[in-house]
Amino acid sequence: MASANVKPQRHKMHVKKGDTVQIISGAEKGKVGEVMTVLPKSSKVVVKGVNIKTKHIKPQQEGESGQITTFEAPVHSSNVMLYSNKQKVASRVCYTYTDDGRKVRMLKKTGEVID
Template structure:
């Protein structure tokens, strides 16, 4: 049995709007995609506090804030130009290359970052 590629509707670098959860309505950028778990890590969204113990004798403990993953179904692609969240569709351009476009605005989404 070969490895099966898991499809996701968002990629690293996409601008998204959070559509559910405690951060609903916030807009940010995806910094990491975890396809096996169908989760994404979004910049400054779903901030968790982690208490780190001191590793050495003279070190002090600290409290750090990290972005925790959220499920990809809780984010939606967002157009900054038109300020609207939308689903997307695929079209093929003249070179027969797949291009993602937003359904509501027709705006093309750059495919330079492959996740």
């Protein structure tokens, strides 16, 4: 039996802030955008222009009118794949070493080095 105060595991993310990704499943499938925020505790990412939600805000003071704001909601990191702008294709990520010994991320399909 699980205890009540179990914390969610923090996962190593395959994407970083500023990466270009493509959504590979769900209602937003096929959309391409830039990662704005990474949430490693919940394994989610916020992608610019993807999964847009609306929020209705009540007026706080007398005489003030309410507002409707739109914002990008987080998407699970397993539903995004790194995207190559040059080749216009999504690819898995692999890790390799450069000539000077730095560990870098690389797209498997294109061989393009990301960082």
